[in-house]
Amino acid sequence: MSHLSRRHFLKKSVFGGLFMGLSAKSYRSTFAAVPPSERVRIGMIGVGNQGGPRNNMKYFLNNIEALCDLDQNYLSEADEFLKKNANKSAMMTDDYRRLLDSKDLDAVVVTVPDQWHAKMTVEACRAGKDVYCEKPLTLVVDEGPVMIDAARKHNRVVQTGTMQRSGKEFKLAVDLVQSGLLGKIHTVNVTLPGPNWIARAGKPVPNSAPPQGFDFDRWLGPAPERPYNKNRVHYLFRFFWDYSGGQQTNFGAHHLDIAQWGLGMDESGPVSAEGSATFNPDGWYETPDSTNIKYTYDNGVVLNCRQVPGTKSKKQGTEFVGEKGSLFVYRGGIIANPPELLKSVDVPKIVNRDANIAHVNNFLDCIKTRKKPAADISIGHRSATVCHLGNIAVRTGKKIQWDPKQETIVGDTEAAKWLSKEYRKPYELTST
Secondary structure, X not given: OOOOOHHHHHHXXXXXXXXXXXXXHHHHHHHHOOXXXXXXXXXXXXXXXXXXXXXXXXXXXXXXXXXXXXXXXXXXXXXXXXXXXXXXXXXXXXXXXXXXXXXXXXXEEEOOOHHHHHHHHHHHHHOOOEEEEOOOOOOOOOHHHHHHHHHHHOOOOEEEOOHHHHOHHHHHHHHHHHOOOOOXXXXXXXXXXXXXXXXXXXXXXXXXOOOOOEOHHHHHOOOOOOOOOOOOOHHHHHHOOOOOOOHHHHOHHHHHHHHHHHOOOOOOOOOEXXXXXXXOOOOOOOOOXXXXXXXXXXXXXEEEEEEEOOOOHHHOEXXXXXXXXXXXXXXXXXXXXXXXXXXXXXXXXXXXXXXXXXXXXXXXXXXXXXXXXXXXXXXXXXXXXXXXXXXXXXXXXOOEEEEOOOXXXXXXXXXXXXXXXXXXXXXXXXXX
């Protein structure tokens, strides 16, 4: 890039056709025009919440050929949505293995609790299916290499559902940081929201029998056997360690991913993590109410990640701080300090959900071209690892020394045990 002026680089490389997005309407019409023989055929594994009609189903609408969920209510709602909005029916099942066995599907979208991500992704790759797996990619660090091995061995396209990788504002911020606009970066600040368990669940409720039409035992899958409680399942699973890692892995999978990207650490990570956390005093849920985590990279860059209750969406995001100022990027825009840093930059208009559409388009395109997607499985693994290291630090109360090349905790065998987990039989994670 040395032969290009900064202005030329910013105008041509960053903006020259890079941010051509599609509205939801044009997205649907574009893929509706694709002949059925050329259309990527998708099976949806998990059609509630993030996998349902308001989210992933909407973006894969014209590609969906099969629906799978353990909750019959979710299946019925998804079927109704598909009939109404795509004028078609799909195969419906409560067993994801039927989708993997089907010769009529090219790929699957895995939108299930985190304890299932690794097993379903590995088995899908083995079955010859490409995979769009929601974030965080893993429940524990050691699942990542197993998943990557499966994707590479079976030549599968695996996209992590960190759609900010395809967002105009995030691409721009990373390009500006890496072009040297801020000078040498010395600090990155990431702000995450606090848990919304109470807003979603209210007060705790006693354990009970699972509702009719919901196979709770298979929902648990690899996770430990527990009695059913409606405040531990569906959306609320993310606040219990058996199934997820709280907002550290929920939103951290997005904003820490942008930090990794901007720092050029997609194939690496920090060398240490330390921090503190507060928890719900009554134990209504297990993951933190707030956190203050410090990561240090081998080049001296410090990444501060804070989970702050009550944080609004425009306060959540990633701030890069360098010699010449800072850039804060969030969903919807970029704030520069001083503002003059963006004086010669044509900041694109940000339309809600454009990133989701672009991320799905990227996945579908890569299925056809066999190129690596924007959030390739290896990227998803490294970003999830940063999230997990933070959780390990606050749960153990220790400073974690991390070797990003060997991907192991150094000098602490007890802390290293947190990198893996036991799987309930018969749901073990097997090799490729």
